Amino acid sequence: MNILVDMSGIEKHFPGVHALKSVQFELREGEVHALMGENGAGKSTLMKILSGVYTRDGGSVQVMGQDVDFAGPREAQDAGVGIIHQELSLMNDLTVAQNIFIGREPRNFLGILDEVLLNKNAKDIFEKMNVGMDVGAEVGTMTIAKQQMVEIAKALSYNSKILIMDEPTAALNDTEIQELFRIIDQLKADGVGIVYISHKMDEIKQISDRVTVMRDGEFVGVRDSKDTSIEDIISMMVGRDLELETEQKPDTSDNMTALEVKNLNRGKFVKNVSFSLKKGEILGFAGLMGAGRTEVARVIFGADRLESGEIFIDGEQKFIDTPSKAVEAGIGYLSEDRKHFGLVLGMDVRTNISLASIARFGSSLGILNEAKISKTATDFISKLDIRTPSEKQEVKLLSGGNQQKVVIAKWLLRDCDILIFDEPTRGVDVGAKSEIYKILRDLAASGKAIIVISSELPEILRLSHRIAVMCEGNLTGFLPANSSQEEIMRLATATMQSSNNKNNQISEMSS
């Protein structure tokens, strides 16, 4: 078998961070090679070096037997290295097709952009991927999952011999993930070597041939996937064994109602949604992409305006048309899209953590107590184990999972009574995931009412005390915590199977 990539002794320093310490990595033809490690272990950095985004401080890189020293992503692409970055990097105002072929647009004989051919080429790629997509739609109007599909299509369009996928499935649900795996199998058969980064452990067993594990910027080891258990990989990642907690779910049915919503409506994603949430309860929201879960959260939080419907908090009706009113009323919402809606990337960790609670750090004249902000931020940094050289580091320089922890810290600090977490563990490593689950449980135990939206069914099942399922904007039913994945999937596709009895289903299945 040919060796496509051979990296050895790779070194990389950032201000205050020794990100890679003599790391090695090898990729063979036709293999899927999983790259594993905790948040901030250096996975993305290593792959950015391979794809020409960063230059290395030391070590050597061979691509298909040639020593290479890429000056930029363009050179890497020409050498056959393609990458799907962890952070989506599409241009919001351009269409899907324009994004995919940016910088290599087809031109007609007059040298003028050939928009028709452009769209056709894009359509071909999605057809090959077996994914439905409106290639003329503006990317900015699409959900994260769709945008992720566009990134994947863009990477495929280069026909690279080496394809790096940095957490491609963080925003995808099971069906979409299976589609992606089918694409990966096809690529493998064509001899493409794939580097696969993910924090979803079950995927690793399913898709990868070999696993390389990193920890704190160091190479820990490489194994054949079929001879290695998930537990082994985890203990290589975190350097110790991680016990899976089993937790009794409390009965919250007699608790006071914290939030009740009636007949919420907005466009085609929120149709007559009604539910109530008890103090101390964790209500999971399951559903397929485009089911309207995020949209429901956004209207409750006042981020989008309601067309009709009523919201009651502690039994009192509230009119919430802006997020500031929602927060005043005690509702917090952690967005699924941390880059655009969760973080001010150019500002530092401490500012981001304090952003929703800044009044607490100001005097009556609005003068800030910087020492107190730093102290609070440092507390959260150690509590959530956020890997950053200091609380004054710009958030955009943190690894993806650590950025996610910063957003969580922001809402923990704000201390709302009702918390809506939209994909709270996106991009977060296994260990930190358990930490976050524990935090959510503790919050619930202390009487907070919590909604968790997640595209990962195991996460929903593990966390929720009760599960609400949505399909095409309708709330199709509630399930108890011990339901099976099949029962959830049935409700998640309920209105698709029987589109004519849509409306009577919604109202009465609510408990």
Add this chain to the structure above:
Amino acid sequence: MNDTTINSSQLGANSLVERAKRNQHRFWAFSGLIFLVIGFSLASPNFFQTSNIISILQATSVNGVLAIAATLVIITAGIDLSVGTLMTFCAVVAGVLLTNLGLPMYIGIPGALLSGFLAGALSGFFVAKLNIPPFIATLGMMLVYKGLSLAICGGRPIYFNDTEGFVDISTGSIIGHIIPAFPIPNGVLILFLVAIFASFILTRTILGRFIFALGSNEEALRLSGVNTDRWKIVVYSLAGGICAIAGILLASRINSAQPAIGQGYELDAIAAVVIGGTSLSGGKGTMLGTIIGALIISVVANGLRILSVPQEWQIVVTGSIIILAVYADQLRRGKT
């Protein structure tokens, strides 16, 4: 724990390097200023004279104060094109209150400041609540204030001859009174006080934090539960109030409110902001940079005048400096 990745001594050294890097633009702008001063001093013996330096500072005071107002708005990723004519409008208001109505200064001056503040709030309202892009909203208001000023005065200047002490606001020298060797005019003193005040707002207060956040990611700020509309109105109001200060400084210096001037000042102000390293796309900027930028513009104008370069060419040079300054900044960014 994060034991291996962080090394404290390395961190200390790095944060120094970081800080130097962050301030690099201001460093270059400041070096540019020094370079210009030295160059002009060598070219003409008349340049580095106390009286000339003071006249440069005096000339900077009005544009400097306007540039401070513009900086606040620009960091929020907005723009205020109305600063020049609003300044004039506020001067005219002062004229009406003090000369036409014969009110005392302790009513006339706060009245003029209030008019600037309210005018700014109006622009802020258009931008935040009616979602009119700042460029358009303030372009419209620029013309509105120009027309209003002319209409109120009937096209003629209002003089402040009857208001005792009015000219001293800008040209008197409290410092010179105390230390006769430093006859720094009050206008310059006021410029520096306003700069210190604005800098304090930017770096030490909730408002300042929000000004930067508005310019970096307004939506993330809104979704953090912050009433972004209200804070935007606050920023434009504050900028309007600072324009009024510039209006009073200008009126006091020329002892009159001239309704026809004002337009064009916004470009000098924005030029100073940009030369000082504030990004027009928002989220970045400092008051010190803006003051340096304003000084560079005045030094160039003054130096070229002393060297008898015709006015037309002075304008050409100023334009070129703007482009050079921003290009230098881009070069620096490209390298890192």
